[in-house]
Amino acid sequence: MKKYNHTTYTILGILTTECRSGYSIKQFIDRSLRHFWKISYGQIYPTLKIIVEEGLATVQTTTQEGKPDRNEYFLTEKGKHVLTDWLEKPIEEVPVERNEVLLKLFFGRHQLKEHTLHLLENYQNQLEERYLLYKSIEENISTTSQGHQDAQYWLFTLDYGKRITRASIDWCESTINKIS
Known part of the structure; x- marks a missing residue:
């Protein structure tokens, strides 16, 4: 099975919640994960693109009047499997804090x-x-x-x-x- 980076796994995990757009993913990170895992806004959209290309999620575009189109992302079975596989693996090393x-x-x-x-x-x-x-x-x-x-x-x-x-x-x- 292909190994992805932690940003990919993080976004796959977030897609199991009600968060479906890049914007809502960033809000979710800022409200909850940022206290122990940082992901910049600039990482989200390129990662979502890879997730879709790899077949880990699908994207549905909704047209909004007076606003840019809204892309919503949904995990595929393959995406759920990749997330579960990663979650079940032991951690590679104990994290070291930079302080x-x-x-x-x-x-x-x-x-x-x-x-x-x-x-x-x-x-x-x-x-x-x-x-x-x-x-x-x-x-x-x-x-x-x-x-x-x-x-x-x-x-x-x-x-x-x-x-x-x-x-x-x-x-x-x-x-x-x-x-x-």
Whole structure:
């Protein structure tokens, strides 16, 4: 079976939801996946083109009065099979986080202690904002998507984000205390 890139698998997965157009796919990514998987708008349409060319999805064009035509994409059986095959394979490697704060802290002895503390305090504030956003998203999913087939799995990934963020906030507090 042909191997595709992660963007292709991501879009195949999104096509299992109600998202059918490139625009709605981008909105879905921005509302949910961007917290752990980034895809630029410029990647979506070329990937959709490949998905259609490969027979993984079909496209239906709808004419809209006063607007450009709207393309809607639908998974084929082949597309569902490719997605399922990828989902069932083990991950190839544990992801490595790229974190500028950790990189700067690693070389922290070469800057003033006050700058290091300021860096960590800002990072902690951003993490606390992110944590509040995650809680808001969780509440939204719990109230508006209750009964949706995917809601439980969305909450699992959100819980991961909340836990990692909470641990990072705790790490910030501990590191700030040690440096102070």
